[in-house]
Amino acid sequence: MECIVVSGSLPCLRPLCMLLCGSLKSVSKVWTAAPQLEDLKILHCPNMDMSATGDPHHSLRSLEISYYERLVSSAAFIISQFQGLTHLYIWGKCKSLKSFPKEGWLPASLESLTLDSFKTVETLECKGLAHLTSLKELHVSRCPMLENIEGEKLPASLIQLIINDSPLLGKRCEMKDPQVWPKISHTQHVRVDRTYIH
Template identity: 65%
Template sequence: MDGQHHLLQELFISESCDSDASFSLLDSFPNLMRVQIWWCEKMESIVVSRSLSCLRSLYIEDCGSLKSMSTLWMAAPQLEDLIIKGCKEMDLSATGNPHCSLRSLQISYCEKLADSAPFMNSQFHGLTYLRIQGRFHESVKRLPKEGWLPTSLESLELSSIYSMETLECKGLAHLTSLQTLAICHCPKLESIDGEKLPASLIRLTIIQTPSLGERCQMKDPQIWPKISHIPSIQVDHRLIC
């Protein structure tokens, strides 16, 4: 792999990198547009020394030892879509400068990423879609915290956050472009705290979140005034308004 291969645009790697903690193969493909990496358990870092200016989509799943992708972050200034699943050691908060091109970010079952959520507002200035799935620290019962999320968000999904008991209106109030909010598989979530959810919302979806879903369907007086302005409210695939 001493040379550069300019024609390749998509690269898929699975169950590889067994002998190397540092992965540097991407340098050989300067025109990559899409990269997917699965199940590389021993890979601790992705090292890139050349520009990947064409890279738009990056998917990383079940790379349990992966801690750093900071050089890739800097080498891919046009990255738009990032999905990270099951990378429990990954930390994006030390990636350096804010990433203005990223539009879609999905974080699933990445404990360190979830617990470092406050970095999102400063790192992702143009983010429009965010999905956070999986565990926060057990002490985190009220989400999202004020100032965590970037103001550019248009769509937000909170899924399988088992510790969350209260949805914070204050943490969403600054999201004046937010149109859709989905809450899925959050069994302890039962209340909404604050004045009301953002006026810009046009759709609220609640799936397998029994306590909150039931209170919404019953138009509980402690909940309903905070969501009644939303044109479409769906609970477990049933439209209630």
């Protein structure tokens, strides 16, 4: 299946999950038909072209997505398509990514951001998060190569930073490494592998 054909309106559709659709390329038809869509999951759909969804979807609040190489070149789709998004969960399926996120990739409306299984990412970029003035929770899980935090500091609005199964960054936080700790110490709660260190 390469596309979803919708013959009429879907005004009551709120959640939608697309899982393991290896050939699926577009959800633009669903976009138009479901103006009240609030919760969208697109997982393990490596050929999906999210840049072709058309007009911004203002009702969407939660997005969970697998982040494949195909999406890297058009990653700014997140900020252009989901202007009211508050919760974003990204599974890192991109093998070439070394740092995340770039400036302008994420919508300023985010309140919660989860980065999971970014196997090759080494650096968390503060510049790509600085404009997230409503961000309250940042979860980093299963990022074995993640060790650095570049930039001034994480957003001032951040209340909770949770780091799980990311030993390099977790250890630097636990040791209050002078190159890392000043960038996160303003956060009210810092948890590393189920233990609060701040």
